[in-house]
Amino acid sequence: MQLQEHVSLKYYNTFGVEVFARYFVEINTEQDIVDLLNDDFLRSLPRFILGGGSNVLFTKDFNGLIIKINIKGIRTVEQKNHFWLDVGAGEVWNDFVLFCVENGYNGVENLTLIPGSVGASPVQNIGAYGVELQDVFHSLHAFDTVDLEFKEFTKYDCEFAYRDSIFKSTHKNRYIITSVRFLLDKTPKLNTSYGAIEQEIQNKGILQPTIKDISNAVAHIRVSKLPDPTTIGNAGSFFKNPIISNETFKPIQDTFPQIVHFPAGDKVKLAAGWMIENCGFKGVVVGNTGTWKNQALVLVNHGKATGSEIYDFSEQIILSVQHKFGLILEREVNIL
Numbered sequence: 001m002q003l004q005e006h007v008s009l010k011y012y013n014t015f016g017v018e019v020f021a022r023y024f025v026e027i028n029t030e031q032d033i034v035d036l037l038n039d040d041f042l043r044s045l046p047r048f049i050l051g052g053g054s055n056v057l058f059t060k061d062f063n064g065l066i067i068k069i070n071i072k073g074i075r076t077v078e079q080k081n082h083f084w085l086d087v088g089a090g091e092v093w094n095d096f097v098l099f100c101v102e103n104g105y106n107g108v109e110n111l112t113l114i115p116g117s118v119g120a121s122p123v124q125n126i127g128a129y130g131v132e133l134q135d136v137f138h139s140l141h142a143f144d145t146v147d148l149e150f151k152e153f154t155k156y157d158c159e160f161a162y163r164d165s166i167f168k169s170t171h172k173n174r175y176i177i178t179s180v181r182f183l184l185d186k187t188p189k190l191n192t193s194y195g196a197i198e199q200e201i202q203n204k205g206i207l208q209p210t211i212k213d214i215s216n217a218v219a220h221i222r223v224s225k226l227p228d229p230t231t232i233g234n235a236g237s238f239f240k241n242p243i244i245s246n247e248t249f250k251p252i253q254d255t256f257p258q259i260v261h262f263p264a265g266d267k268v269k270l271a272a273g274w275m276i277e278n279c280g281f282k283g284v285v286v287g288n289t290g291t292w293k294n295q296a297l298v299l300v301n302h303g304k305a306t307g308s309e310i311y312d313f314s315e316q317i318i319l320s321v322q323h324k325f326g327l328i329l330e331r332e333v334n335i336l
Helices: 030-037 040-044 093-103 195-203 211-225 246-255 272-278 307-325
Strands: 004-008 020-027 047-050 062-069 074-078 082-088 137-144 149-154 175-185 233-237 243-245 261-264 267-270 289-292 295-301
Touching: 020 030, 030 040, 030 137, 030 175, 062 175, 074 093, 093 211, 149 175, 195 211, 243 246, 246 267, 267 272, 272 295, 272 307, 289 307, 295 307
Parallel strands: 020 062, 047 062
Antiparallel strands: 004 020, 074 082, 082 175, 137 149, 137 175, 233 295, 243 267, 261 267, 289 295
16 A cells, blocks of 8 residues: 555546546555554545546545545355355446356346446445346445444445435445445346337347346447447436426426336436436537537536536536426536
């Protein structure tokens, strides 16, 4: 473990925004965390836990300590009807998904190609195509930076909600996740509830899809809709899809009969991308930023955008959607 000063974060965030961290350290073992936070000065600094940098927008230099988690490893424990997989927080999420698909571990195939790290996945309860992290989550191991000890968190403890958990809300930046345990079934329970997956499988003439077929279908869909962060800076979906009551939804649907929506328990989930597109923002370019040509939900950096420029553009979108639909979009990414 080596503490560095005045480190550029351009290659540590998928937006590719050029900002600097006052202090920066990479963590490779749990003992590194203990050693780091036993230092009174470092423990007193503002801190941000960085995974893959795919869910953060830096709007200015970070005058504190950036902790980059690189803890690796996948350990599999076979049970009667399922597998436990203990995975290091620094593992790349999609590498973990592909590991599961290749080994026949069912449950995460719908989460193919989501950017980021395993340790970041419970923080915002990542999800896609009908599956959320909480569906395959068992527990996690994390270091408490207040009590200076390691703790275990069950699914109940995490208080998962739509793109949310205690690690993103009430206990933001308090805990450093070091590993996540997943509970995956031995028996495949394929989720093709999203029509795009079914259509992709039908197009390929597959009659009895496997988890690998589902993973390949999701990958094809995502590549066709979303930009590759290695070629154009972005953080995937920038806004959450609003979840509202049926009472709130009815007058909106009366005014906009074609609005894309989905059932969400006793509520309704709206497609933020559809609303943004209908406000005229799909594929637009404003200075060095804009929205992706194939998905209005994705904000992009055309090469030289600052974090503030991207943030200001997101404000324009929020105000436009509020004016047209009467709803305030919530940003999914962390703003620093």
